[in-house]
Amino acid sequence: MDTRTLCLGVLNRGDASGYEIKKSFEEGPLAHIHEASFGAIYPALTRLSDEGMVDCHEYAQDKRPDKKVYSLTEKGRSALEDALHAAPAPDKVRSDFLFMLFFAQLLPVERLAALIDARIAWYDEILERMTSCEELPKRPAGERFVHGFGLTIYRAARDYLIKNRAALLAECRGADQSAAE
Amino acid sequence: MDTRTLCLGVLNRGDASGYEIKKSFEEGPLAHIHEASFGAIYPALTRLSDEGMVDCHEYAQDKRPDKKVYSLTEKGRSALEDALHAAPAPDKVRSDFLFMLFFAQLLPVERLAALIDARIAWYDEILERMTSCEELPKRPAGERFVHGFGLTIYRAARDYLIKNRAALLAECRGADQSAAE
DNA sequence: TCCAGCATATATCGATGCGATATAGATTTG
DNA sequence: CAAATCTATATCGCATCGATATATGCTGGA
Incomplete structure (x- = not known):
């Protein structure tokens, strides 16, 4: 496109x-x-x-x-x-955030936590903006469908981060300590 | 990056x-x-x-x-x-699929259905591959975290498409007919 | 009050990166 | 047995990004 x-x-x-x-x-x-x-x-x-x-x-x-x-x-x-x-080209995603988390073990735990917290805050902000949009019901079906898709994905992403944040940090802290020993 | x-x-x-x-x-x-x-x-x-x-x-x-x-x-x-x-750059997404769905009212209903079905099949394929990966438990915490994130998002996306497919098609069919009258 | 920073608005430019193509033998599939 | 796909590196034209230039209004904090 x-x-x-x-x-x-x-x-x-x-x-x-x-x-x-x-x-x-x-x-x-x-x-x-x-x-x-x-x-x-x-x-x-x-x-x-x-x-x-x-x-x-x-x-x-x-x-x-x-x-x-x-x-x-x-x-x-x-x-x-x-x-x-025409046939849609496959989606292209470029996420520095996920790339960084992928290498979590190379980062200090505090930085990891800050990264995740900032991301959760970003999702909160976006979800707030998306749910407070009032002229939405008047928009065509396609727009509402895509809007709902976005809401669903962002909520799932946010929930995953909140639910798994502590476990990741604990694991990385553990790995840090055993590496230091 | x-x-x-x-x-x-x-x-x-x-x-x-x-x-x-x-x-x-x-x-x-x-x-x-x-x-x-x-x-x-x-x-x-x-x-x-x-x-x-x-x-x-x-x-x-x-x-x-x-x-x-x-x-x-x-x-x-x-x-x-x-x-x-360094601070992560914001994520960049380029989705022809969502862009097309956004303009659902410009597409024939059958094409819309085919587009969504192909996408669901794609999610099924990817989820299959991701869940059948066996050396995963041995990978570092960051990789497993990102893997879980992907699973969560893809499942949510797939479920949304399945749940809302019929409603979108019905709406577009309805709009087509009232336009033809 | 003043000034920094942001918003409006168009435009260009160097660096970066995409997508297609060339090459060429091996291997798989119909 | 042929066609297609895989392994593998490399380049080239074109599209695109991100930063910057230009010019001014608006807004909020020291």
Whole structure:
């Protein structure tokens, strides 16, 4: 799934600027599903515009760069539908957190604890934000389904960390001591 | 977490070639935690070798390219530890599957069903592989913790799909019909 | 009150990394 | 017996990331 298709997807939900598209991958309902950087989004929008997939309206703003708001054309919408009919590439996950925990025995126990606690706090924050979203019932079925999926996974992850934190720390403390002996 | 650090991590578990490092991100216990392509791994190993982070032993093989087996040096091991002490970058997820489901209303219901069924089958396969792993109890605490985390998440994801599949399809069927009227 | 830091907003650039491809014999599968 | 997959290294073009530049408004703490 390239950045152009991602942009088409966001624009299908409503007109947006490059900046707003970026934000929607950070905070909105698309957060943690996919992401893209400015360095990918701005060139993608320029190219989509050249190809007639999106229209661009420039709004002059006092003492700021013009805001360029993009909207999906019919051609863009049908390109999005085509892309959605291709086979999905396998998920890609890159988790420094899990990579670090994997090497728990190389870390001081206090750092391990801090890492896990920060992660639990992060899940709490996200779950709070996700459950307090009020316009959710009005959103299409697909969005609600994905939202529910996210909630389920984050809750399971958080619960696992809380339930197994103590055992991991105890084991690592034990290993530390027997190594020191 | 750059590819060089990922390679150091894999080599900390035992000597390996570039090919084996790649595989360990696809099948081994590090699967779905992080990944890297050949185009990133081979240059990374060359550079790690230049920097004295790894040693390289070449084994001549009949009628095949030499196999280059890398092993961690003391310097490499301490570089890995340093990297593990830095703050973890936030997780990056790129899921075409969830992105597609998000736009469920743009897809034919049969395709939606096929997408979800394929995903459930994928989870079943992975869970089967993860639970049938026998040398697990001998692995260090960190590896077992991460393994348990993966099991928990995959089970939760699979259960969610099974439980909510029918409702999503029904809703989309309903929306299709009212749009056709 | 002032200033630091963050938000808005677009854009570019160097470094990094992906995905496809080349090569080539061995091994498995239909 | 052929086709496909596996082992194994390596490179190349293109996409993408993350940092930075630019410019200004807003907000909160010393």
